[in-house]
Amino acid sequence: MQFKSYPLSYNRSLRQSGRDDNYVDYVPVAKRRAMVALTIPKCVGKSKPKLTKPSLLATVSSLRKKQPLNIKQKEQIILQEKEIIEHLPDRKTLMSVWELAKGIVYTEPLLTGWKPPLRFRRMPKKACDAIRKQWHILVDGDYLPPPNKNFKDMRFPGPILQKLKSKGIVQPTPIQVQGLPVVLSGRDMIGIASTGSGKTLVFVLPLVMTALQEEVMMPIASGEGPFGLIICPSRDLARQTYEVVEQFLEPMREAGYPKLRTLLCIGGVDMKSQLDVVKEGVHIVVATPGRLKDMLAKKKMKLDACRYLTLDEADRLVDMGFEDDIREIFDHFKTQRQTLLFSATMPVKIQNFARSALVKPVTVNVGRAGAANLDVIQEVEYVKQEAKMVYLLECLQKTAPPVLVFCENKADVGDIQEYLLLKGVDAVAVHGGMDQEEREYAITAFKSGKKDVLVATDVISKGLDFPDVQHVINYDMPAEIENYVHRIGRTGRRGKTGIATTFINKSQSETTLLDLKLLLEEAKQRVPPVLSELKDPTEDVEASGAKGCVYCGGLGHRIGDCPKLENQRSMQIASLRSYYSGSSGYLGEI
Ligand code: AMP
Numbered sequence: 001m002q003f004k005s006y007p008l009s010y011n012r013s014l015r016q017s018g019r020d021d022n023y024v025d026y027v028p029v030a031k032r033r034a035m036v037a038l039t040i041p042k043c044v045g046k047s048k049p050k051l052t053k054p055s056l057l058a059t060v061s062s063l064r065k066k067q068p069l070n071i072k073q074k075e076q077i078i079l080q081e082k083e084i085i086e087h088l089p090d091r092k093t094l095m096s097v098w099e100l101a102k103g104i105v106y107t108e109p110l111l112t113g114w115k116p117p118l119r120f121r122r123m124p125k126k127a128c129d130a131i132r133k134q135w136h137i138l139v140d141g142d143y144l145p146p147p148n149k150n151f152k153d154m155r156f157p158g159p160i161l162q163k164l165k166s167k168g169i170v171q172p173t174p175i176q177v178q179g180l181p182v183v184l185s186g187r188d189m190i191g192i193a194s195t196g197s198g199k200t201l202v203f204v205l206p207l208v209m210t211a212l213q214e215e216v217m218m219p220i221a222s223g224e225g226p227f228g229l230i231i232c233p234s235r236d237l238a239r240q241t242y243e244v245v246e247q248f249l250e251p252m253r254e255a256g257y258p259k260l261r262t263l264l265c266i267g268g269v270d271m272k273s274q275l276d277v278v279k280e281g282v283h284i285v286v287a288t289p290g291r292l293k294d295m296l297a298k299k300k301m302k303l304d305a306c307r308y309l310t311l312d313e314a315d316r317l318v319d320m321g322f323e324d325d326i327r328e329i330f331d332h333f334k335t336q337r338q339t340l341l342f343s344a345t346m347p348v349k350i351q352n353f354a355r356s357a358l359v360k361p362v363t364v365n366v367g368r369a370g371a372a373n374l375d376v377i378q379e380v381e382y383v384k385q386e387a388k389m390v391y392l393l394e395c396l397q398k399t400a401p402p403v404l405v406f407c408e409n410k411a412d413v414g415d416i417q418e419y420l421l422l423k424g425v426d427a428v429a430v431h432g433g434m435d436q437e438e439r440e441y442a443i444t445a446f447k448s449g450k451k452d453v454l455v456a457t458d459v460i461s462k463g464l465d466f467p468d469v470q471h472v473i474n475y476d477m478p479a480e481i482e483n484y485v486h487r488i489g490r491t492g493r494r495g496k497t498g499i500a501t502t503f504i505n506k507s508q509s510e511t512t513l514l515d516l517k518l519l520l521e522e523a524k525q526r527v528p529p530v531l532s533e534l535k536d537p538t539e540d541v542e543a544s545g546a547k548g549c550v551y552c553g554g555l556g557h558r559i560g561d562c563p564k565l566e567n568q569r570s571m572q573i574a575s576l577r578s579y580y581s582g583s584s585g586y587l588g589e590i
Contacts, residue, residue, distance in 0.1 A: 081559050085550065094323075094357035096330040106336045106359045110307060112186040112210065117153055120146045120181075135174040141362035145181040148172070154180055156205065157212075159251035167247075168494075173198035174366045180205065183340060188358035191342040193366040196373060196465070196493030199342050203230065203310040204244050208252075208260070210308050210338075211283040215258045220281040226263070226301075228308035230286045231326065233316040235266040235436060236443060236460055241312065242286040260284065265301075267291045268436030275300055289317065289325040296332045303332040313462050314341040314354060319568065330357070371522060372485050375492035376472075376500050378525040380516065383503040388475060389419055395501055396425065399470035401452035406461060406487045407475040416455045416475060427453040430460050461486045465493065474502040480564045481515035481554040510534065511563055514556025518548070522555065 027035075099105075115121065123146045131147045132139060148154055151164055151172060164170070172180065175193040179202035182189050193199050207228040214220075214227045230245075232238040242264040249260050263277045265287035274291075278301050285292070285301075295301045311317055317326060339361075341354045372378065383391050396403055407413055410431040420427040428442035428451045446454040447466055454466075461483060469491040478484050484502070491498025504513065517531040536556060548555040552564040559565065 077558065077560070081550070084559050084565075094327065094330065094354065096327070096333060098331055109187050109359050110336050110338050112184065112213070114155065114184040114186070114209070116146060116148055116155070116181060120148060120153065132178065135177055136366060137174050137178045138365040139178060139362060140365075141187075142360055144362060145185045145187065147178045148181050149177055154184060156209070157252065157255075157257065159255040159257070160205065160208070160248055163248055163251050169198075169201075175199050175364060176202055178364045182362045182364060183338075184209065186338055188339045188361040189341070190354060190358070190361055190363045191340065192364070193342075196375075196489055197366060198494075200241060200244055200312075200465075203312070203340050203342060204241070204248065207284060207308055207310070208245065208248050211260050212252075212257065214305075214307075215260060215283060219258065220283060222281050223279055224305065225261075225278075225282040226285040226303070226306055228284050228310075229292075229303065229306050230284075230310045230312060231292065231317065231329070232286065232288060232312045233320055233322065233462065234459060235268060235288055236430075236439065236464055237312065237462065238266050238286050238288050239264060239440070240464055245284055245286060262286065265291050265295060266436075271295070271300075289322040289329065293325050293328055296329060303329075304334045306333060307335060307337045309333075309337045310340045310342065312342050315343045316462055319564075321571070372519055373489045373492045374523055375495065376488050376498045376523075378488060378520055378523060379499065379501045380504055380520065380528050380531065381501060382505060382528065382530050384505055385507060388503055389416070391503070392416065392473065392475060393420075393423055393425075395473055396420075396453065396471075398501065399499055402446060402449065402466065402469050403453050403471045403473060404466065404469050404487075404490050405453060405455045405473045405475055406478075407455070407457065408478060410457060412475065413455050413457055420453060420455070425453055426451050427455055430454065430456040432457065432459045458483050458487070461490065464490065466490055468496065469493075469498060472498065472500040474500065477502055477504050477508050477512060477516065479509065479512055480552060480567065481512070481519060481556075482552055482564065484516065484519070504530070509563065511554075511557045511561050515554035516556070518555035 128144070128146045131137075131149065135147070137147065149172060151161055151170075156164075173193075175191060175197050179189065179191050179193075179199070183202055183206040191199055191202060207230070211227045220227075230238075230241055232241055242262060245262050249262065253259050260283040261277060261280060262284040263274060263282045263286070265274055265285050267288060267290050271291075271294075274295070278295075282301075296303065311326070317323070336359070339358050341358070381391075392405065405416060405427075407416065410433045413429050413431045417427050417429040428445050430439050430442045434442075442451075442454065443460070443464075445451040454460075458478065472488050472491045474484065474487060478487065488498075488500035488502075491500060502516070504516070513531055514534055514536060517527055517534055518536065520527050520531070549557050549559050549562050551559045551562045554562070554564075557563075
């Protein structure tokens, strides 16, 4: 609104004459502001306010969208992808040199004497399929053992059933419903299920039964064993699995069953104490590849009698460059074994590679390999690099402890822990640069509830089971979407709901952000505006090829742009350089 101004003399004459046709009443400032304010909602509601400059990411993705691929281009991309897959680093078969040299090929599974009750054996295929459908279990393989919804019907001994009950484990999870009958009957298996789905019990309980059966048939003598072996990619995961095995052996010993011994065979611990257990005779070994390979090479332990092998987080073992170590370990087996591969993520390429070690395997898949745990509420927030630390403190208020904070590098772990301690938060830290004792102290303190926050690198993101973690904070978004899935899988376990908050900013690549966006959409989570602006450039190709990347399972890119493959190539180059240093694995510990 415009107000007229008049010269003073004119005003004076006006006041005297008392009339002016052009005169507009004076409106006080407050009233004028209120009138302007009234017009604002109309503006917001009807005409779109002028947008600020779009982000570079949004511009790039909209430019790509404007040029849809023609059929020829699509075919070319698919051809190129096939070529990349064929030229992937040579994945040799997972068999021992000894077996290869002698041309030994096992054609039939190593069946155990275990059978489910008769009514299960007589269950028609249609009924089995109905149970699998109800529990969202996908199976693949010949002569599939029927699923079983009850631990009691799996014929475990009383002390095991009581222990399960005392831990609140009364009903099998989907992977257990199908996985336990498969493993108990002696079949080789590829188990794919999200983290926290209860897959550890699928290989631990049948192993206890196998060891018991062998011990009853012929008690182990000093220096003999093991009957079964579990290989894990990290020391912490191996220790946790060892503890799970021991939990079930203890009540069995107390109930008068034969005494079964377990060995935790990991590096960073004095080998002498491990050798003492071997001398006594050991039934079950839980190991990391390095120390196990060492002990076998030094002939401190033999795998002559070992007939049960589990590779936990199998794809990780291969990714981390332990492939040759595992092949060397395979060389020490002298008879056929039952082989099980477990993981939450299992790219097609590694599944094919794994099949070379398995005999008529059954694949049990609960949910898409690489999909996120649906019991986790995923929140993604744009936080500028310099604001992260302060915002982290605010984020910690979202839930009660315990809270896990993940970040990519060791230096950040130290900085964050220091900052949190200064602010009075009871935080501990774990990364690959710390010695085993420090790591164990931090993990035990966090697990037992003595510490509220654990700050860590991905070294603890796979497979570790922390009770009741309320909130996982990704201080940075990992470049590989698989790591994100593993990280957030530390919460939302045992059917409880958890929260995961992830900080993103411009330091993430578009591929990573697209993978994240599509993963959020798949899990029916809210997609923040900064991600929803991104368009999926792979949509066009999907019509004629498989969805996403066949190498890492990421949904937002094709194999040609796979950050994991890229990362592995550079690690392989690095490993060539350090070849003579004799270190095993591509990765130094993160
Ligand atoms: P995992 O995926 O094997 O690491 O298991 C995650 C957690 O789920 C562990 O703490 C197990 O004790 C627990 N768990 C395993 N099976 C069941 C079940 N059937 N019911 C409830 N909790 C379970």
